[in-house]
Amino acid sequence: MRQHKFSREIPDKPSDIKRYLSITLFFLLIYAAGRFTRFSLSELFDGMSEGGGLIKEMFFPPDWAYMRRLLEPMQETIQISIVGTFFGSIVAIPLAIVSARNFLRNPILTGIFRNFLGIFRTIPALVFAALFASIFGFGSFPGILALIVFTAGLVAKLGFEAIESIDPGPVEALESSGASKLSILRFAIIPQILPQYLSFILYSFEINIRASAVLGYVGAGGIANYYNRTLSYLQYARAGSIVLMTFVVVMLLDLVSSKIRERLL
Amino acid sequence: MLDIRNISKVYPNGVRALSDVSLNIQKGEFVSIIGLSGAGKSTLLRSINKMIEITEGDILFQGKSIKEAKGKELRMIRRDIGMIFQSFNLVKRSRVITNVLCGRIAYHSPFVTFFGLFPKEDKMIAFEALDRVNILEKAYNRADELSGGQMQRVAIARSLAQEPILLLADEPVASLDPLTTIQVMDDLKRINRELGLTMLVNLHHVDLAIKYSTRIIGLQGGRLVFDGHSKDVNDEVLKEIYGRELTSSEVLGEVDDAPA
Numbered sequence A: 001m002r003q004h005k006f007s008r009e010i011p012d013k014p015s016d017i018k019r020y021l022s023i024t025l026f027f028l029l030i031y032a033a034g035r036f037t038r039f040s041l042s043e044l045f046d047g048m049s050e051g052g053g054l055i056k057e058m059f060f061p062p063d064w065a066y067m068r069r070l071l072e073p074m075q076e077t078i079q080i081s082i083v084g085t086f087f088g089s090i091v092a093i094p095l096a097i098v099s100a101r102n103f104l105r106n107p108i109l110t111g112i113f114r115n116f117l118g119i120f121r122t123i124p125a126l127v128f129a130a131l132f133a134s135i136f137g138f139g140s141f142p143g144i145l146a147l148i149v150f151t152a153g154l155v156a157k158l159g160f161e162a163i164e165s166i167d168p169g170p171v172e173a174l175e176s177s178g179a180s181k182l183s184i185l186r187f188a189i190i191p192q193i194l195p196q197y198l199s200f201i202l203y204s205f206e207i208n209i210r211a212s213a214v215l216g217y218v219g220a221g222g223i224a225n226y227y228n229r230t231l232s233y234l235q236y237a238r239a240g241s242i243v244l245m246t247f248v249v250v251m252l253l254d255l256v257s258s259k260i261r262e263r264l265l
Numbered sequence B: 001m002l003d004i005r006n007i008s009k010v011y012p013n014g015v016r017a018l019s020d021v022s023l024n025i026q027k028g029e030f031v032s033i034i035g036l037s038g039a040g041k042s043t044l045l046r047s048i049n050k051m052i053e054i055t056e057g058d059i060l061f062q063g064k065s066i067k068e069a070k071g072k073e074l075r076m077i078r079r080d081i082g083m084i085f086q087s088f089n090l091v092k093r094s095r096v097i098t099n100v101l102c103g104r105i106a107y108h109s110p111f112v113t114f115f116g117l118f119p120k121e122d123k124m125i126a127f128e129a130l131d132r133v134n135i136l137e138k139a140y141n142r143a144d145e146l147s148g149g150q151m152q153r154v155a156i157a158r159s160l161a162q163e164p165i166l167l168l169a170d171e172p173v174a175s176l177d178p179l180t181t182i183q184v185m186d187d188l189k190r191i192n193r194e195l196g197l198t199m200l201v202n203l204h205h206v207d208l209a210i211k212y213s214t215r216i217i218g219l220q221g222g223r224l225v226f227d228g229h230s231k232d233v234n235d236e237v238l239k240e241i242y243g244r245e246l247t248s249s250e251v252l253g254e255v256d257d258a259p260a
């Protein structure tokens, strides 16, 4: 038997009404969204059974022989993502530096670049690719350009956030010793963010390899170009081998890259 | 050498951290600044190398006005003034020697040092500085492998590599244990004696200030309430600086959280 004598009253349990209302609202929203987009379960099941037939044609078995011919476009896809990641990460450096609030301490300049980056980053890589393909013509060049722009935006954003979260102590110490801005950057900031920067590069490479696997769809080079072609000729087994190969390559590169990233941090 | 003339500092939020402080410091002195937390010790120290801009008065360092100095001129003044901090402020991921060489940066064009290339002469200066604080053997260790006391020594070596004529130390031992505290204070005293380097040190502990310095400055609420020889610090003086008498334990080195 408990003998504790309470010094004050046990507080009342707060009403649960708010919680129930939120849950109801949540389901109502989902229902409304389904109605709005004319989502229908029966269509989904129909589609799935059709899709089942398609999957059988694509993968059971895929066109193994065709894979040899895919080596070249696959290589192009990988090249596009490497080159795009590389140059994009370089372009990101000055962007990150001017966007970091704690370095130049020029709120106007920093504000302009941060907003510019913010707007830019709402545009998906595929949209850039379509745009550049229409300007520069089909091929891997517009794809590379699209990834450069996309990577620059991504790495710059991660980069200025990393710069803003460094230990300010060394910056203060170097400033007090008469070092110039450039030297402070070189000796107090870069050593602190270098491992993070390298991991951002790998991270964006992981995203870019996925993006570049579909770039060919808008004519920006790489494997998706072939996918488009086989589908329009109804060569499902060939399409299947493209999907399979892309899947394996993306998985492998992803795995390697994330393993390296783990080691960096 | 250092002439502080009627300086005041009002922070943008309206806090008046210094009121009409004047000081004249001669070459070779070992000066401690004591006072309660919030008395304005850090503000005073940071005004000297313009890490904080004063709102009134002027500071002359070797006859040059710090208030007027900007850009390159300010950097040249700062080069002659070393500074060490409570939190050491080393680049933890860099090697000890790289940290110490940072003290040489202001002597060269940033485009040369950008590639990490320092003249051989500079490396010798850096090694010598490390030797002076007895930590030469750690030159190629990463800074984050060192203990607190060792890190503070590296920080001292970095400021010595500047070949300064004045060393500012903002609570250099506040995050060290008692034994390391003594070692670091001994280092500062020895450097003061051997190199004739002028020291201006903020200290929380009255007994350390009395033991190591030749002259003591007492701040209270942003005003200078004492400026004299450490021999002349008596109970009355301490009462003025701290607003009350200290208990014996505080004089033995625990004035950290004396209430205002």
Ligand SMILES: Nc1ncnc2c1ncn2[C@@H]1O[C@H](COP(=O)(O)OP(=O)(O)OP(=O)(O)O)[C@@H](O)[C@H]1O
Pocket (backbone or CB within 6 Å): B011, B012, B013, B015, B016, B017, B035, B036, B037, B038, B039, B040, B041, B042, B043, B044
């Ligand atoms: N950047 C700042 N902005 C506004 N007020 C500040 C700033 N820095 C310090 N102050 C205020 O100025 C006064 C003096 O601060 P200062 O840091 O110089 O004191 P201190 O003697 O060094 O104290 P401590 O022993 O805690 O380091 C305090 O009231 C503090 O709150």
Ligand SMILES: [Mg+2]
Pocket (backbone or CB within 6 Å): B041, B042, B043, B170
């Ligand atoms: Mg302070």
